[in-house]
Amino acid sequence: MKDAVVVRPADLPLAPPRPPLRERWARRPPGLGFLVGAGMLAVYVVAALSALVVFWSSLDQLPKKVAWVPLENPVGPSSAHPFGVMAGFGTDLFRALWQATPWDLGIVLGILAIDVFLGFFLGATAGLDEGGLVDAFVTFVSDSLGTIPTFLLAVIVFAGLLAEAPKAVSLPVFVVIFGIILWPTMARTVRERARIIAHQPYVEAARASGASFPHILLRHVMPNAVGPVLAQVPLDVAPIFFVLSAFPWYYNCQLPGGPPLPPGSPPIPYLVPSLPAFSPLPSNSFPEWGYLLGFGTCEGFSFPGGFNYWWMYLFPLLAIVGLGLALGLLCDGIERWRHFDR
Amino acid sequence: MSSSGSRDGSLGRSRAPPARGSPRPVLSGVARYAVQRLLLIPAQLVFVLLILYLVLDVPVSLTQNPPESLLRIDQGFYQMVFNLFTGNWGTASFVRYANGGGGPNPAEPIPWSWIFAYYIPPSIQLAVFALPIAAVLAYPVSLLAGWSRRPGVDAPARFVTLTGALLPVFVVGTLVLNALFLGYLGYFQDVPSQGLLPADFWFFNHGGYPSWILYQFATQPTGFPLVDALINHAWTVAAISFTKTLIQASVVAVAYVAIFFRHARSIARSVREEAYIVGARSRGISERTLLWRHAARAVAPSFLLVFALTIPEYLGVQFAVEVAFVDPGFGYLIFASLTGGVLSPLVPLVFLMAIVVLVWALVVDLIAIRLDPHGVAGR
Numbered sequence: 040m041k042d043a044v045v046v047r048p049a050d051l052p053l054a055p056p057r058p059p060l061r062e063r064w065a066r067r068p069p070g071l072g073f074l075v076g077a078g079m080l081a082v083y084v085v086a087a088l089s090a091l092v093v094f095w096s097s098l099d100q101l102p103k104k105v106a107w108v109p110l111e112n113p114v115g116p117s118s119a120h121p122f123g124v125m126a127g128f129g130t131d132l133f134r135a136l137w138q139a140t141p142w143d144l145g146i147v148l149g150i151l152a153i154d155v156f157l158g159f160f161l162g163a164t165a166g167l168d169e170g171g172l173v174d175a176f177v178t179f180v181s182d183s184l185g186t187i188p189t190f191l192l193a194v195i196v197f198a199g200l201l202a203e204a205p206k207a208v209s210l211p212v213f214v215v216i217f218g219i220i221l222w223p224t225m226a227r228t229v230r231e232r233a234r235i236i237a238h239q240p241y242v243e244a245a246r247a248s249g250a251s252f253p254h255i256l257l258r259h260v261m262p263n264a265v266g267p268v269l270a271q272v273p274l275d276v277a278p279i280f281f282v283l284s285a286f287p288w289y290y291n292c293q294l295p296g297g298p299p300l301p302p303g304s305p306p307i308p309y310l311v312p313s314l315p316a317f318s319p320l321p322s323n324s325f326p327e328w329g330y331l332l333g334f335g336t337c338e339g340f341s342f343p344g345g346f347n348y349w350w351m352y353l354f355p356l357l358a359i360v361g362l363g364l365a366l367g368l369l370c371d372g373i374e375r376w377r378h379f380d381r
Numbered sequence: 382m383s384s385s386g387s388r389d390g391s392l393g394r395s396r397a398p399p400a401r402g403s404p405r406p407v408l409s410g411v412a413r414y415a416v417q418r419l420l421l422i423p424a425q426l427v428f429v430l431l432i433l434y435l436v437l438d439v440p441v442s443l444t445q446n447p448p449e450s451l452l453r454i455d456q457g458f459y460q461m462v463f464n465l466f467t468g469n470w471g472t473a474s475f476v477r478y479a480n481g482g483g484g485p486n487p488a489e490p491i492p493w494s495w496i497f498a499y500y501i502p503p504s505i506q507l508a509v510f511a512l513p514i515a516a517v518l519a520y521p522v523s524l525l526a527g528w529s530r531r532p533g534v535d536a537p538a539r540f541v542t543l544t545g546a547l548l549p550v551f552v553v554g555t556l557v558l559n560a561l562f563l564g565y566l567g568y569f570q571d572v573p574s575q576g577l578l579p580a581d582f583w584f585f586n587h588g589g590y591p592s593w594i595l596y597q598f599a600t601q602p603t604g605f606p607l608v609d610a611l612i613n614h615a616w617t618v619a620a621i622s623f624t625k626t627l628i629q630a631s632v633v634a635v636a637y638v639a640i641f642f643r644h645a646r647s648i649a650r651s652v653r654e655e656a657y658i659v660g661a662r663s664r665g666i667s668e669r670t671l672l673w674r675h676a677a678r679a680v681a682p683s684f685l686l687v688f689a690l691t692i693p694e695y696l697g698v699q700f701a702v703e704v705a706f707v708d709p710g711f712g713y714l715i716f717a718s719l720t721g722g723v724l725s726p727l728v729p730l731v732f733l734m735a736i737v738v739l740v741w742a743l744v745v746d747l748i749a750i751r752l753d754p755h756g757v758a759g760r
Contacts, residue, residue, distance in 0.1 A: 185693060199436035270643065274643060276547060332549070336555055
């Protein structure tokens with residue numbers, strides 16, 4: 040954004056009109072990665088919208104078929120059940136993942152929206168206000184909170200919330216808290232870029248011409264500091280699903296008496312899906328990819344023999360990784376598009 | 382990244398050079414920077430404790446576990462801070478965290494610091510193996526991917542590392558664990574699939590645990606399983622411990638490299654366009670020489686700073702691997718405390734972790750400044 044806001048002499052010609060979208064598209068064609076990422080994300084959105092229509096009456100409950108619950112001879116992928124059956128839950132895995140799509144898209148997009156809003160705004164403000172009070176506050180808070188791994192901080196907050204206000208342990212509160220917890224990482228990377236931008240000649244020119252702090256921030260610094268946001272967004276998907284999957288996995292699998300079993304052990308009849316008390320999910324049969332992955336990883340390895348029940352963890356894993364990759368490709372594509380002519 | 386400084390190690394606003402004839406500053410730029418960072422560490426620790434105090438509502442949890450109230454958190458924030466800084470971290474009435482549920486008499490409370498002393502050495506042993514492996518992997522991969530202009534190198538590297546960052550590490554750990562231990566590699570049959578020192582091995586081969594192993598997992602005299610096995614001439618146990626730690630360290634390293642890579646790649650890319658690199662290239666110096674002799678040195682300080690920035694992520698990865706392998710360690714203690722609803726050890730655990738991260742970040746920052754003294758030292 041090198042068109043600094045200065046007092047424009049009346050005799051200078053105005054900027055040429057912005058070319059139409061088709062022309063801009065032809066001049067800067069988006070890369071293959073951008074198109075693939077956008078296509079993948081579109082598939083997720085369509086799946087979420089269709090799930091809302093199809094499963095509206097029971098969107099928060101997975102159906103359970105008793106015959107599919109035991110672990111003996113679980114139903115694998117077939118034409119009738121393309122992703123197989125998740126034993127324990129007693130539910131068709133394709134349907135479970137489809138039903139979970141609107142919930143997970145909502146969780147991820149909600150968290151990322153809060154994360155980006157806070158991290159981008161505060162990081163850019165701190166970078167522009169280098170050495171000032173806002174900068175000192177943002178760097179102190181972000182560096183202090185940055186000493187604790189994100190997933191651990193999120194779980195500690197929820198464990199505390201469980202003790203203080205158990206009724207507040209819910210999915211919307213999880214989204215807000217996780218978004219707030221993620222912002223320091225975003226702010227730190229944005230601040231570094233904003234510091235550099237703040238010393239660019241066009242910003243100095245705007246400052247000299249009397250532009251206000253908010254004007255410089257919104258007009259010059261933030262539009263040029265989008266790069267770190269685009270790099271960080273796909274990485275911030277990882278801790279979200281780590282928390283949602285790791286604790287169900289640990290709770291079902293690693294507590295004393297849980298699987299995996301040593302080789303040669305007799306098979307156990309089945310596992311009852313359960314959640315730790317601080318989990319934000321409302322019930323044990325709630326459709327959510329991370330929960331399905333955590334439980335599926337535990338269940339899939341419950342039998343001695345290991346990889347025989349691969350579908351129980353592979354398909355939830357693909358759903359999660361696919362969403363992260365879609366966001367990654369999209370963000371990389373946008374970044375490449377922004378720098379096409381530089 | 383530095384706490385009050387920046388990527389280049391500067392300390393905020395630039396200062397004018399000292400006037401001619403003015404007295405020399407007592408401390409050099411680097412020393413002043415180090416002192417400022419050191420003075421900031423207690424303030425950052427107190428802030429972290431304040432967050433914990435506000436969110437954990439520990440007095441409520443302590444009423445459920447009265448013997449653990451020695452931390453005196455229920456007496457207020459200032460008392461809690463004082464106790465933590467003076468080493469009074471409370472007590473535990475049980476040790477349910479040991480493999481097999483063993484431990485001292487459940488009725489006898491013991492200090493948390495004793496329990497930490499059993500759990501921390503295995504974590505350090507794993508880090509000592511994992512960090513060099515991660516460095517050996519991350520350095521050339523990030524450098525190559527950032528340097529290469531060919532999409533055939535960069536695009537697959539980005540794809541693989543982003544996928545690696547998105548894979549929950551406990552899934553990777555479980556897959557590796559099962560691949561190795563469920564019949565595919567008979568060589569590892571003595572290596573336990575769960576726990577560092579398996580009960581079966583000792584009972585079947587030796588009729589019970591030797592005197593240098595406490596509570597089925599804690600070794601003596603140093604606490605480091607590999608070192609203690611060597612000191613006690615238990616060569617088989619040393620081999621088991623070495624193999625297990627090496628496998629775990631490889632999983633930690635691969636997962637951490639994925640996180641490290643995305644930050645480090647852009648640094649390598651920016652070095653490629655530096656004037657002296659472009660100039661050297663125009664004089665006909667080969668790309669190979671430019672990459673490994675010039676760029677490899679130039680990126681080292683920035684890579685170190687990225688390393689300091691991602692230390693908490695590294696710890697998170699290691700915790701998850703410890704849990705996946707059901708090994709005693711910092712991560713296992715944290716997961717067991719959280720899922721068991723025992724919150725009181727979390728305060729000293731996070732306190733310790735914050736100290737480690739802050740001091741480590743400072744040390745790494747200082748090494749980076751030493752390698753590239755254009756920032757603080759030049760001031």
